[in-house]
Amino acid sequence: MNRKLVILLSGLYVVFMAILAFYYYKNGASFKSTVAIGGIVCGAVPLLLALFTKLQFNLPIVISYLIFLVGSQYLGSIRGWYGLGWWDTFMHFVSGAILAFSGIALYERLIHRNAGDEISPWFVFLFTLSFAALGGVLWEVYEFSSDQLFDMTLQGGGNKDTMTDLIADTAGGLAIAIWAGIRTKIKIKKG
């Protein structure tokens, strides 16, 4: 059931992006069509994983990933919402939250079920928060190295921009980490 939903949603996104890519290419908007091609690639990742692997999907992560793609690629780049100023910061906040959810999913997979009840909620909190921060830093490292190696201007906003992005990432991670810590604490009390 999960698998079908993942195939349906990411399939829709890929088709939508393919139409946009074709449309903007015909109209000579090469930047927008490049973004749309990037969108096809990003949307194809969960699609291919669902079609060709037996991976167990975590539905909240896949859905928030697709929402993030819509927000960043379609609304942000193609519709130009990144020009609004606060949209970029908001998307970083959202991606921090998504990363934190992925951290929780990883944590649940890497820890044996029996061990879960005796691990301190502080560990869950710290891990979730720092994992989101790690993701944010790696993203900025990616932008920085693209700028250095390929002469792009992903970090054109300078230090202020980089720091605002990182703080937004951390804030998104913090919100989810607090939630995850409290949830673990309640679970331990019950069990």
Place this chain on the structure above:
Amino acid sequence: MMRKLIIILSSAFIIFMTFLFIYYLLKGDTSRWQVALGGVLVSALPLVLLRMKNNPFNIPIIISYFIFLFCSLFLGSISSFYLHYKWWDSTLHFSKAIFIGVVGIALYKRFIPENVRSGVSAAMLFLFVLSLAVFSSLIWEIYEYLGDLTFTHTMQRGGNTDTMYDLLCGCAGGLLIAIYSGARKQKV
């Protein structure tokens, strides 16, 4: 032993930093007395551990903490090693990430009881140590950024490139200690 060590080191550093604070305040050297004042606060921080029921840290961690304070605050900021030697800043960021990684291992032992540690994958320890080390670098940069916005205006004067190199050094140090802790999970 542990309590005595913390009391001796903390009070020695507090006295040293207070002395520097008064000295530079009288000289009117704003950036240096600010650093020394901050130094008094961070030197007092380990005293909080004395009030905790069981302190998760060990003696090497406490000693490294004070070595780091000395290298960063006194040698780096007050004696201007940060300005004169380009490698000083990045080296400290690198070693600080290793230090935080070691703290991460201590926290891991504190938060996860020994009887269930066999149920925790080595990849988990690797990720936790790496993320915590990188997170600490990031917190440091956020602190510098907010400090520049309000009081100091000099900590991130190297701009974006500088910030990114600091973070990269933090990632490198964190990666090193994370690989070590993941590989030797049974023994750490």
